[in-house]
Amino acid sequence: MKDVNIIPLFVIIPLLTAFLIALLGKTIKNFSEKIIVASSSLLLAFSLYSQILLRHTPLKTLVYNVGGWLPPFGISMVLDGLSSFMLIVVNLIAFFVAVYSLSYMEKYTDKPKFFTLFALMVSGLNGVIVTGDIFNLFVFLEIASIASYALVAFGTQAEELEASFKYTIMGTVASSFIFLGIVFLYGFASTLNMAHMASVLNSKLSIWLLPFVSVLFLAGFSLKAAMVPFHGWLPDAHSSAPASISAMLSGVLIKTLGIYAMMRIFFNVLGITQAQLSILMFLGSLSIITGAILAFSQWDFKRLLAYSTISQVGYIVLGLGLGTPLGIFGALFHLFNHSVFKSLLFLNSGAVDYAASTRDLRETGGLNKVMPVTTKTNFIASMSISGIPPFSGFFSKLIIIFACIQKGHIGYGLCAVIGSILTLIYFMKLQKFVFLGELKDKFKQIAEVPYLMRFSMICLAAICILAGFLLLPALRPFLDRASDVLLGGTNYAAAVMGAALR
Amino acid sequence: MSLYILCMILFCIGIYGVLRKRNLVKIIIGLAIMGYSINLFLVLLGYRFHGRAAIEAETQDILSMVDPLPQAMALTSIVISLGILALVISIAIRIYEKYGTFDITKIKRLKG
Structure with a gap:
């Protein structure tokens, strides 16, 4: 197997799991439990393996071109130090939460539905992390968000429904802001590939667009990450959800959808200002x-x-x-x-x-x-x-x-x-x-x-x-590679383009 | 240009609906209007005057084409907002069963 073929598996495996559980979870006894543990341990193994892959890659970046279309025309999936770091965080927590849920979810009635939504959420999170296309980022962000809205309301008690409604409204407003920002960027740069967009924005100056788009993204991602003026939904949603879902929401969801996406767009695409x-x-x-x-x-x-x-x-x-x-x-x-x-x-x-x-x-x-x-x-x-x-x-x-x-x-x-x-x-x-x-x-x-x-x-x-x-020096590259990507700023464009054409 | 400004006004109407209305259903309508305004803006961005669909034909020269990519994006976005609306309306119906009202000032068991 070629090295880059590992990248789409991070999205494919949980999507397939969700599909299989939805199809067969009711008919085969204990099917959903077995397959969710198998798929999340497989994902954890792959994400650890991605670290080893990156160590042997010269540019520290791997790019998978979906359908063989080279960027900037096709959708590309990017695995660099930061993605690999976030993949390990998400899949580590997802694995332990999945194991925990096997016992914890006994008191709720419908385990297969729970694991279907859980796998969908993981696939959305992994998709946000590995994608190199800004519209794809929005789509995966919505997949993860919709799964989490439904999971917050999973108990269907009055409080859970109320929290989920509040969370859904705030989350959808945040997504609308992010989408509007993406539309403005597309209208200006005429490209959706994040690496290509970074190089276009570098060469084509505009005085009003970047600050305006930055405000839209800042509002959207701050709502997703629940920073203080935007935090109203978080205590309700996180305290009403089933505990294993609260662990996922608090542990990885707000970090991936809020902080990771913000880091990626601000540092690597727009180029951050003081x-x-x-x-x-x-x-x-x-x-x-x-x-x-x-x-x-x-x-x-x-x-x-x-x-x-x-x-x-x-x-x-x-x-x-x-x-x-x-x-x-x-x-x-x-x-x-x-x-x-x-x-x-x-x-x-x-x-x-x-x-x-x-x-x-x-x-x-x-x-x-x-x-x-x-x-x-x-x-x-x-x-x-x-x-x-x-x-x-x-x-x-x-x-x-x-x-x-x-x-x-x-x-x-x-x-x-x-x-x-x-x-x-x-x-x-x-x-x-x-x-x-x-x-x-x-x-x-x-x-x-x-x-x-x-x-x-x-x-x-x-x-x-x-x-x-x-x-320790032996393990520090794990964090160093991730922070190098952010410190490199818009060098991201050159790295991705170089890796894609290789 | 005035079309773009009208789109943004539509977006602001949607936000107004989400922020100011007390009824769950009206809030949901506000959300829907926000989604529609962005889709409209996206399609307008790709429109060119006297442009035609981006399909090659052997017999005629194509002088100007509309940008097909925003249309694909708008379709995806419509599907996403359909999913969200279906979810949020079903949640609103369940809330009505539990609380017996659509008024958000009376739906406040969570606080602190």
């Missing part, structure tokens, strides 16, 4: 502080985690907005860490909900006596997200704060430090009210969750502890 970087920094630090303060007063386990997501995504955006090599490196490292520990925390909330049937912090307490695995993994994730050494979150936050100080933005660095302290405080509150203290009588009988759920939580906790080793 004004845009300043806006990103401001939005990032606003999100850090506002998210942390709002998380503080929550009494619902998942709602607290949802506000915490807003705050942590702020760190990633702040790091990106710095625009320095250290800042971008820290942002990508925090993206990886956050997707691991936030999905672990949501899986923990699902475990508490599964065993104790409540998410209200005022009702729970003392669960460490009956649920030891959940307690320990939750402790690791909480310490990691609050930035306690030697857990992974410490290193990424430290790098972002260093980058702020190195660039001379002491105020933003201070915001990051305060946000981290607030994070520690509200996770202490979580620990105290859920796991420590008196065990209430009605919870004496509950047992630890089934072994598949424990397996996912333990593996993610192990990654939380070990992720600090990604900074």
Whole structure:
């Protein structure tokens, strides 16, 4: 098999899985469970293999031309350092969430439908990551979004429907802004291929188009990534969805649809300017502080985690907005860490909900006596997200704060430090009210969750502890290759064109 | 040029509907109008005066053709918005079953 033929498989495998489950899931017993685990482990293996492929590729870029049409005429799929990094993040979390859902989704009625939508969402996410065509990016973004709108409403209780409606409206408005931006870019550059578009925009100057399109994209992707003025839908959607879906939404969906797509378009296609970087920094630090303060007063386990997501995504955006090599490196490292520990925390909330049937912090307490695995993994994730050494979150936050100080933005660095302290405080509150203290009588009988759920939580906790080793020189290329793509800016065009014609 | 401005006004009407209306169905209509205005804008971008469809014919010389790519994109976008509208209308019907109203000021069990 030629190397580049691996790229379309990231979209084909989950699409095929969704199709097969929809077709045969009802008739063959346990079919959906088997095939979803098989396909997500296959995807994880392929995404790890893509790292090895990139190491042996001279330009660090692989391009697959769909149907054999060379760019700029055909659709191209691009695998470079950043795509490979994001593929690993998405498929790692998707694999563990799929394994977790096998047990967790027992309490919902229709497992095959759930896994169909889940596989569709994964295919949309992978499609957004590997595509090199800006209209294709919009289509995959909509596939992932529609699947997630339906998954938020999966329980069809009143609250879930309300959250899903809100999420759908906001998500669709965001998509409309993004699509309008794409239409304007097409009207100006007369091309849809992102690499070709970057080179056209470089040579054909315009004073009004780029700022206008940037505002449209910024509004659209900020809505998708739930940065603070645009965050209204996130706490409802993430706290009402089934826990495994909250883990996917918080862990990878808002990062892929919001942050990855924004990075790709702003850094690689439009070519980022200082004004845009300043806006990103401001939005990032606003999100850090506002998210942390709002998380503080929550009494619902998942709602607290949802506000915490807003705050942590702020760190990633702040790091990106710095625009320095250290800042971008820290942002990508925090993206990886956050997707691991936030999905672990949501899986923990699902475990508490599964065993104790409540998410209200005022009702729970003392669960460490009956649920030891959940307690320990939750402790690791909480310490990691609050930035306690030697857990992974410490290193990424430290790098972002260093980058702020190195660039001379002491105020933003201070915001990051305060946000981290607030994070520690509200996770202490979580620990105290859920796991420590008196065990209430009605919870004496509950047992630890089934072994598949424990397996996912333990593996993610192990990654939380070990992720600090990604900074070692032997493993650093994993992050370095991703940040090189962003630092290269519009050199993306030359790299993709060179790789496509080879 | 005035056609493009009219498209943008249509887009703004859609946003107004989403932002200001209290009824779930009217919000959905606002969303639909936003989608239509973008599709219209896209097709207008590809239009050329006295242009014809981009199909080669042996007997005649083609002087100006419309751009076929926006038409394909508009079709894709129409299908996507059809999917979203079907989903969001079915959610609205389920909400009506649970809450007994379409008024968003009365649908507020989630807060905090």
